[in-house]
Structure formats: structure tokens, C-alpha cells
Amino acid sequence: MDKNQVLKKYFGYDTFREGQEDLIDSLLSGRDVFGIMPTGAGKSLCYQVPALMMEGISLVVSPLISLMKDQVGTLNQAGVHAAFLNSSLSAVQYRKALEFAKEGRYKIIYVAPERLLTDDFLNFALRADVAMVTVDEAHCVSQWGQDFRPSYLKISDFIRLLPSRPVVAAFTATATKEVKEDVVAALDLQEPVMVTTGFDRKNLFYQVSAPKDKFAALMDYLNEHPTEGGIVYCLARKTVEEVCVRLRSNGIAATRYHAGLSDAERRKNQDDFLYDISPVMVATNAFGMGIDKSNVRFVIHYNMPKNIESYYQEAGRAGRDGEEANCILFYAPQDVRLNQFLIDQESENDTFTEEERKLIKERDRDRLRQMTYYSTTNNCLRDFVLRYFGEYTSSYCGKCSNCLTEYVDTDVTETAQAILLCVKSSGQRFGMTVVTDTLRGSQSVKLKQNGMANNGCFGRLSGVPIYRIRQVMQFLESNGYLLVTDDQYPVVKLTQKSQDIFSGEPVFMKAAKEAKETGVKSEKSRKKPAEELLDTDYGLFEELRRVRMEIAKEERVPPYIVFSDKSLRDMSARKPKTEADFLKVNGVGENKCQKYGKKFLAAVAKWEAK
Numbered sequence: 001m002d003k004n005q006v007l008k009k010y011f012g013y014d015t016f017r018e019g020q021e022d023l024i025d026s027l028l029s030g031r032d033v034f035g036i037m038p039t040g041a042g043k044s045l046c047y048q049v050p051a052l053m054m055e056g057i058s059l060v061v062s063p064l065i066s067l068m069k070d071q072v073g074t075l076n077q078a079g080v081h082a083a084f085l086n087s088s089l090s091a092v093q094y095r096k097a098l099e100f101a102k103e104g105r106y107k108i109i110y111v112a113p114e115r116l117l118t119d120d121f122l123n124f125a126l127r128a129d130v131a132m133v134t135v136d137e138a139h140c141v142s143q144w145g146q147d148f149r150p151s152y153l154k155i156s157d158f159i160r161l162l163p164s165r166p167v168v169a170a171f172t173a174t175a176t177k178e179v180k181e182d183v184v185a186a187l188d189l190q191e192p193v194m195v196t197t198g199f200d201r202k203n204l205f206y207q208v209s210a211p212k213d214k215f216a217a218l219m220d221y222l223n224e225h226p227t228e229g230g231i232v233y234c235l236a237r238k239t240v241e242e243v244c245v246r247l248r249s250n251g252i253a254a255t256r257y258h259a260g261l262s263d264a265e266r267r268k269n270q271d272d273f274l275y276d277i278s279p280v281m282v283a284t285n286a287f288g289m290g291i292d293k294s295n296v297r298f299v300i301h302y303n304m305p306k307n308i309e310s311y312y313q314e315a316g317r318a319g320r321d322g323e324e325a326n327c328i329l330f331y332a333p334q335d336v337r338l339n340q341f342l343i344d345q346e347s348e349n350d351t352f353t354e355e356e357r358k359l360i361k362e363r364d365r366d367r368l369r370q371m372t373y374y375s376t377t378n379n380c381l382r383d384f385v386l387r388y389f390g391e392y393t394s395s396y397c398g399k400c401s402n403c404l405t406e407y408v409d410t411d412v413t414e415t416a417q418a419i420l421l422c423v424k425s426s427g428q429r430f431g432m433t434v435v436t437d438t439l440r441g442s443q444s445v446k447l448k449q450n451g452m453a454n455n456g457c458f459g460r461l462s463g464v465p466i467y468r469i470r471q472v473m474q475f476l477e478s479n480g481y482l483l484v485t486d487d488q489y490p491v492v493k494l495t496q497k498s499q500d501i502f503s504g505e506p507v508f509m510k511a512a513k514e515a516k517e518t519g520v521k522s523e524k525s526r527k528k529p530a531e532e533l534l535d536t537d538y539g540l541f542e543e544l545r546r547v548r549m550e551i552a553k554e555e556r557v558p559p560y561i562v563f564s565d566k567s568l569r570d571m572s573a574r575k576p577k578t579e580a581d582f583l584k585v586n587g588v589g590e591n592k593c594q595k596y597g598k599k600f601l602a603a604v605a606k607w608e609a610k
């Protein structure tokens, strides 16, 4: 079988996506590879397809139990013999699985990094014919990354112990230079073929809004999208609790996830979400790495996260099936302060020296600033993120809330003058928050203590909304009229250009014509997805979803592992009558056709006969 046949037979797809063929061909020719692709791009197939074509076993090192379970579940559904070896197995189950592995029953084995150098596992691996070692989430090897895992450093030791060196494949969605270099070095990749695909996720709609009442905005969204499931990310555990309780009392089937819950509750809630029993998950950032649920239709950030990397990763959990999905950020200035506080509190990590720690904090503050710019910019959001990752595209995507908002040039000269005057008269000693609070005339104790309550600018902009003051301040900074220092407590300072404004130069800023309160305009603006499907028959789609849920319950697997939303949409459009028709549906391979063909064909026939 060639790679195209494998793709069709096991996975039910007709064509490869960007980057996949390069990686597959290189692996098959014996070259190491390093694939850097955004979430949802289809990294798994890049090693699963060659694994099925090579002689011998492929090992996949993966950091998370849930991820392994999901991947193995998907492979088994596709008719591939695969297993995982990690701490979720009992001692008996583990021994059994290793025995089967020794007998050569599995083509692909997922293994936790901590297991690699254990006696049991080595005993198996040194005698087995290991053809390929794949390292998933390879950025975990980097001490610079946010997800550093010391056990990942042992992978290269393990590979060196093997009697003959297998081909090594590494995959990640993190593209920064440090991480890339770390991965190549720490995994000892041999002249790897590097494939980086674009980071743009065309099916995602980006939106930032600053609702006065975040909860009301969330409810509006959920009421407008009653059949969809998704994730609501909050910064603090307390917020997760509050939002989850309020959603439930408003009749939403929500569940929660954060590090303060017991293992048992976390597992249960996660499963409820995966199985579509509780389609709305309210969680901290502890939730998500390795969550492969492909039909997450929205990711709403109830608070602004600490940096663009986190945001893109979390938001990227939406729409992995390539179908349209919304990524919405609710911004409030308090979120900036909360994040600042968290950075300052960051627990002392003793793998770092004093000097390194200082560097890391500085970098964190800088990243937070970029995140704040994203949240307040009036320019294209997609372009902003892609630029952040070093990709230059057009400055208009037509598929984000900014591109779809009508902006008008607004005269903000007076506000700008007041801001600069406040900075000047306070001796350029304070940060953005103090300046803003002073201008608004805030009654905070802090302003009394530092004397700003007596400053001539106190209360001068009391009639201007706080977000506008911040917007103008950020506009002034990004245009060189103000400078924010890089210290632990960043201070706002004047520049040479500030003089122009003092001398009366008018200041025009792009501002939204209509207030960006709530209201997701994505529906109207949704473009056709990249891999275009025929028109969905929504009635039939709902019926097929019901059939999928029945099967999922019987087999105790999450619904999206039976079929993705995309497969069901395609099915509802094609209305297959025969097995041959059924095989043409996106995501239907031979195994799934045999297993589920009858049930779905019957459902379609019944629908047509109505």
C-alpha cells in the first residue's frame, strides 16, 4: 500500500494537507524530521501513516495521559493496533500490555517519557524492532518553553541505548527560535528535515470585546449558539467556580476544571466534556494540553491570558476539525493587573539562577504587554498574532472583529494632551495604572499616598471611559509619543516626540464607530472553510449526531472519535445510499465503514423517506 492508500483506508481522507507529505516521505526515506505546525494542522498523521508502512514498531513519546488515550482510541477505531503505556494502567494491565507488545501485536505504542528508562520497558525495547521514535509536543524538552518536562531530557539517552538507531521524528506547535534550537539539540536530531507550515488557522474567527458585564456577554453568546460546545477560560480558580455555578443556574450544562479539584473530579468533568454530556467547560489553563476534542466550536477567554503564546495555544483548541469556530477574548483592564501580580508572584523555580530568574520575569512582563496590545488594538487581530510569530501577511484578514468593525478617525487630541501632561507633572515616575487612575479621579488610597490625588490633572478625564484612556495611551506608545520602561514596575516616560503634542499637533486615532460591546458578528461574516464541503442538511445533521451519540455510549468512546462533526456534515450533504457512497464521506475509512456504515445509512434512508 502506498501512502495515499493508507490515508484513505485507515483515516478516510483523500488528500494530504500542507507539510504532511514532505514529513511522511522524509521519514520513509530514513531521515529524521522536525515538524512545526499549528494545532489542528494534522501532525499525528505525519507519523501514523509512515508507522503503518514501515517494518517494525513505532514508539510515540507523549507527555499526557489524556492525549495518549485519545490518540490510541482514534487509531483503534480506524482499525490500527495501538496501545499506550503510562501510569493510568494498573500493574497488571501494564504487564499485559508489555507482553502483547513483545508478541508484536501493536504497530504503534504510546509511552510516557518517565517509562522509557525503566527496566520493564527497556527489557522490551532492546529486543524489539523499533523502527521509529516520535516525540510529540517536542517543545517540552526546552527549558525555555512553558511546558518544560525534565523527563523529556531522557529521550535521547533512551534512543542511544537501542541496538540500532531508529529514525526520529519531533513535532510541536511552538515556533520560537530558542525552542526550535533546544529541540534539535536535546533530541539529538540528525540533520532533520524541518517543515514549518503557516501558523494561520483559517477556520478560526478572532474577536476581542470589552463587555461591561462579562457574564451577560457569555450568556448572550451561549444563547445564540445553543447546540455548540466549547471552553471558557478563566485566570483564577475562584472565577472558574463562580462562572460555572452561574452558568448552571442559568440552565447551561457546564462543568469545571482546575488544579484545585480532586483527580477523580477532574477526570470525570473532562470526560463529561469530551463525551458532550457537559458541552461547556469552564477551566483555568490547567485544562487543555492534550485535549484532542475536535469539535470545540468556541474558546472564550473570560480573562485575558498572560501572553500571546498561551492565548494562541488555548484559542487554538477550537475547530481542530477544520470547521468554523470562534475565539473570543473578553478584555478588562483589571486582567492586566492580575497578570502582573501573577508574574511577580511566580514561584521561585530552583533550576534557575537569580540572574536567569530576573531575565525570565522581564521577558514575561514584555509578553504581557504584547498581549495587552492585542486586546486593545484596532488593527487586524489575525495579522497581529501572525506577526508576533514572525509571519508577515496582509494587514486585513476580513475574518476578525477588527476587520469587520467600521472605524473612523477620531480626534483624541485633548485626551492625549491630558495624558502627557499628567505624565510630565508627576515627574515621569508612575506606570500606566496610576496615570489612568489619576486622570479619571479615582478615589483609591494609593493615589492619596503617592500624592497624585493632589495633582493638577486629577479627575481631568473623569468623563472619558477608562478603556478609551488606555487605548489612547497605547496609541501614543506605539507611535513613539510615550515610552514605557522595561523594569519590574514599568514607568511611563515622555519622548522627544511628546513635544509635538504639547505644541498643539492634533492627534487622530482609529476608533470603532459602534462601541464594541458584545455581539458576535461572526455568523454573518463566516467564510467557507478551507477544505470545502457540500451544503449541510441541518435536520439530518442533528439526526446523525444522535446516532453518533448512541454509538459513542455503547462503545464508551467520545462521540468525536466515532466521527468528527465534519464527517457528519459531509454525510448530511451527500446523503449516501450505498457503502460505496459512504466511503466517499470525509473521514470514512474502511474500518469505520464496516463498523458504522449500516447504522448511518439506515438513518439517512429513514430521513429521506420522511
Ligand code: ADP
Pocket: 013, 014, 015, 016, 017, 020, 037, 038, 039, 040, 041, 042, 043, 044, 045, 292, 294, 320, 321, 564
Ligand atoms: P495536531 O496534532 O496537529 O493538532 P491532529 O493530528 O490532531 O492535529 O489533526 C487534527 C484533525 O485534522 C484531526 O481530526 C485529523 O483527523 C484531521 N486531519 C489530519 N490530516 C488530515 C487530512 N490530510 N485531511 C483531512 N483531515 C485531516
Ligand code: ZN
Pocket: 379, 380, 381, 382, 383, 395, 396, 397, 398, 399, 400, 401, 402, 403
Ligand atoms: Zn483581521
